[in-house]
Amino acid sequence: MLASVSKPFVTFSSIDKTYDGETFVTRNLNFAIEEGEFLSLLGPSGSGKTTTLMMLAGFEAPSSGSILLGESRLNEAPPHRRNIGMVFQNYALFPNMTVAQNIAFPLSVRHVPKAEQKGLVERALAMIELSHLADRRPAQLSGGQQQRVALARALVFEPKLVLMDEPLGALDKNLRETMQYEIKRLHEKLGVTMVYVTHDQSEALTMSDRVAVFHHGRIQQIAPPRDLYEDPENAFVANFIGENNGLAGQVAACDRAYATLALTSGISIRGRAGAGIATGKSAVLALRPENIAFDADAPDHANRLAGTIDEVIYCGDHWRLHLTVAGHNGFIIKVPNRTAMVLPELGRTATISWGQDDCKIVVADGS
Amino acid sequence: MNGISPQQVQIRTTDPRAGYRAARRREALRAFILAVPLLVFLLATFIYPIGKLFLMSVQSGEVVNAIPGTATLLADWPGPPDLPSPQVFDRLAADLQKAQQDGTLAAAARRLNNYEPGFRTLMLKTVRQLPSTSGLPYSEELPRIDKRWGDAETWRLLKRAATRYTPDFLLTAMDREVAPDQSIVPVEKTQAVYVDAFLRTFSISGAVTLICLILGYPVAFLLATLPARKSNLLLIFVIVPFWTSLLVRTTAWYVLLQPNGVVNSLLIASGLTTEPAALMFNRLGVLIGMTHVLLPFMILANYAVMRGIPPVYQRAAVSLGAHPAVAFLRVYVPQTMPGIGTGMFLVFVLSLGYYITPALLGGAGDEMISQLVALQMERQLNWGLAGALSVYLVIFTLAVYAVFNRLVGIDRLRLG
Numbered sequence A: 001m002l003a004s005v006s007k008p009f010v011t012f013s014s015i016d017k018t019y020d021g022e023t024f025v026t027r028n029l030n031f032a033i034e035e036g037e038f039l040s041l042l043g044p045s046g047s048g049k050t051t052t053l054m055m056l057a058g059f060e061a062p063s064s065g066s067i068l069l070g071e072s073r074l075n076e077a078p079p080h081r082r083n084i085g086m087v088f089q090n091y092a093l094f095p096n097m098t099v100a101q102n103i104a105f106p107l108s109v110r111h112v113p114k115a116e117q118k119g120l121v122e123r124a125l126a127m128i129e130l131s132h133l134a135d136r137r138p139a140q141l142s143g144g145q146q147q148r149v150a151l152a153r154a155l156v157f158e159p160k161l162v163l164m165d166e167p168l169g170a171l172d173k174n175l176r177e178t179m180q181y182e183i184k185r186l187h188e189k190l191g192v193t194m195v196y197v198t199h200d201q202s203e204a205l206t207m208s209d210r211v212a213v214f215h216h217g218r219i220q221q222i223a224p225p226r227d228l229y230e231d232p233e234n235a236f237v238a239n240f241i242g243e244n245n246g247l248a249g250q251v252a253a254c255d256r257a258y259a260t261l262a263l264t265s266g267i268s269i270r271g272r273a274g275a276g277i278a279t280g281k282s283a284v285l286a287l288r289p290e291n292i293a294f295d296a297d298a299p300d301h302a303n304r305l306a307g308t309i310d311e312v313i314y315c316g317d318h319w320r321l322h323l324t325v326a327g328h329n330g331f332i333i334k335v336p337n338r339t340a341m342v343l344p345e346l347g348r349t350a351t352i353s354w355g356q357d358d359c360k361i362v363v364a365d366g367s
Numbered sequence B: 001m002n003g004i005s006p007q008q009v010q011i012r013t014t015d016p017r018a019g020y021r022a023a024r025r026r027e028a029l030r031a032f033i034l035a036v037p038l039l040v041f042l043l044a045t046f047i048y049p050i051g052k053l054f055l056m057s058v059q060s061g062e063v064v065n066a067i068p069g070t071a072t073l074l075a076d077w078p079g080p081p082d083l084p085s086p087q088v089f090d091r092l093a094a095d096l097q098k099a100q101q102d103g104t105l106a107a108a109a110r111r112l113n114n115y116e117p118g119f120r121t122l123m124l125k126t127v128r129q130l131p132s133t134s135g136l137p138y139s140e141e142l143p144r145i146d147k148r149w150g151d152a153e154t155w156r157l158l159k160r161a162a163t164r165y166t167p168d169f170l171l172t173a174m175d176r177e178v179a180p181d182q183s184i185v186p187v188e189k190t191q192a193v194y195v196d197a198f199l200r201t202f203s204i205s206g207a208v209t210l211i212c213l214i215l216g217y218p219v220a221f222l223l224a225t226l227p228a229r230k231s232n233l234l235l236i237f238v239i240v241p242f243w244t245s246l247l248v249r250t251t252a253w254y255v256l257l258q259p260n261g262v263v264n265s266l267l268i269a270s271g272l273t274t275e276p277a278a279l280m281f282n283r284l285g286v287l288i289g290m291t292h293v294l295l296p297f298m299i300l301a302n303y304a305v306m307r308g309i310p311p312v313y314q315r316a317a318v319s320l321g322a323h324p325a326v327a328f329l330r331v332y333v334p335q336t337m338p339g340i341g342t343g344m345f346l347v348f349v350l351s352l353g354y355y356i357t358p359a360l361l362g363g364a365g366d367e368m369i370s371q372l373v374a375l376q377m378e379r380q381l382n383w384g385l386a387g388a389l390s391v392y393l394v395i396f397t398l399a400v401y402a403v404f405n406r407l408v409g410i411d412r413l414r415l416g
């Protein structure tokens, strides 16, 4: 793996979790969180992200396996002794306390002297730029302000680890972006380790050092955003992150770095071979729409196919074309837009091409 | 969609504030019309009777109505130590005979008896021996019939009673009276019952309120945190008592708690006691019975508030390093304050007016103020005193409301 020079801070080893004794909400989780990193847990609804976070925070106990903090086992530590800061989706600011009292709460339960508390709270308020609202009640703040207070409250006692469960889920798009930046800034400034749950993939890609993609309680891939996007390990990751032209077929040939995928229509595609690819196995194409050349004269492109244009959508900076290729409709291409570009005609047959390094042949499912 | 019609332009150009005010007026009128039936109902069944009761606590027309002439004359009499003039004696003799014929004497005599036990007999005895046959002036004849007529104190009380409005009921209800020298003094120890009764009523109500809070708060918490299916089932058990009449429930306790009742049989059978324990006709019986009846109010008031508090606050507090008990006390309990306040207020105020339960389960030393009110109304027919006691009860209740509201903000509560 990349970026694994620093020592593991939290380690999940063989963590299973079931609520009812039958269905597993998480299955065989093995991963390490490194000190100071920003790790996102990304996945569709119900994939076990919150459950994983709750096990880390201590509100749910793993059914089997162990969680280590450094060298010591964390499983049995009660949540209030874990010293982990947590930000909840709906902020969970205490309505019976003012903003300042909310931020002082973790300090006062740790019996920090009053004078010291005051200084720390003032610093935290200054950090989130809300010093002027110290005496307001949470109900008198806007969503973004409440979110910042929740953040300050989770950071003020200087935990080594901060967990956030979809902290921006309730905010509108502009505010989300501002807050993403804010959280990132605090992460860099304070150097704390953050674990961040989201089901917004652009949020995960832009903020994280690494992203863990969850599906059916398993981690499908855990990698830096760029690897995840450009080097997906399986079809789920390829399809879940960004857009993908996931044509399915069988591996016809496989040498060390490259493989040939035979589609049912008899067409072959050559691309980089993913882990676990072997001749005869069923596999899926991982091909990003922006990597495809449209009507281009590119002799070095290993893959060259014909398709019919079904739909043309103007998106400002690019055009989206939907084509029928090799008997499959819904094949997507993104063509960068230039002013006064000639519009591709509907129903026309076009040539599309891409190089063997522009695509990857991956296993159909991760487990 | 072809432009704005002239009429619309007209509206745009008038003062927008005037339009706003007109809309507000229309809204207020509409709200008022919708509330009229309720207002009429409240007026007829609540405000009017209570107003009437308040009026009664200062009204005392019986004596004036019976002996109006004497009342007028006594108004000019300066009071003891001298007796009134012979003219007043004559007038009284005439008035008494007239009152007996008119049938107003009985009420007046009863009223006078409130001032001095035996006054009623005095009046009836006197009128029986009228008109005088001795030929003596009444200023001598009346003291001959009963020597109390020769005592200026008797006349002073008659004068006090013979006014249309009097502070005496309100004073009596606080165990106070007006002394011959016009100062307000405590009544004799043996007659002072009402202040004690008020204090007893407050202490019983306070105790019931605390017991209900201690028993009801955890139950409400359980109801609010259990899964919906289980909590609905439990909620039925809480509400069932409301389906049975108060009297039935109190009698049931009567059966359970009596010396040879179910509870005592169990206690003796289990060897915990050899003698039947005194579980009723004492304070314990009153507390058990009232707590049982009022507990649902405490539970429901707290449940209504707790149901609206998401469990995430508790988790958040724990994640921030608070021990679960600390999190509960510092984060959860403060949020339930409106429920605690409403529950305590409801139970306390309902306890203040309790009547059947203390009457059936209590002993001689457990009379509550509403029992005394009922006694004055039904047996003594002293509506004035009953009214005065009620006035104090209402005033104390309002004071309690003000305190609770100040402390926990009952009016911020949202039910449901």
Ligand SMILES: Nc1ncnc2c1ncn2[C@@H]1O[C@H](COP(=O)(O)OP(=O)(O)OP(=O)(O)O)[C@@H](O)[C@H]1O
Pocket (backbone or CB within 6 Å): A019, A020, A025, A043, A044, A045, A046, A047, A048, A049, A050, A051, A052, A199
């Ligand atoms: N307390 C619980 N009891 C039983 N099942 C639960 C419980 N909490 C979660 N689950 C189940 O576990 C699975 C994973 O839930 P989890 O909350 O971890 O999903 P998630 O990835 O956070 O989803 P989302 O993005 O919707 O928040 C779901 O199928 C859910 O129904």
Ligand SMILES: [Mg+2]
Pocket (backbone or CB within 6 Å): A049, A050, A051
């Ligand atoms: Mg979740």
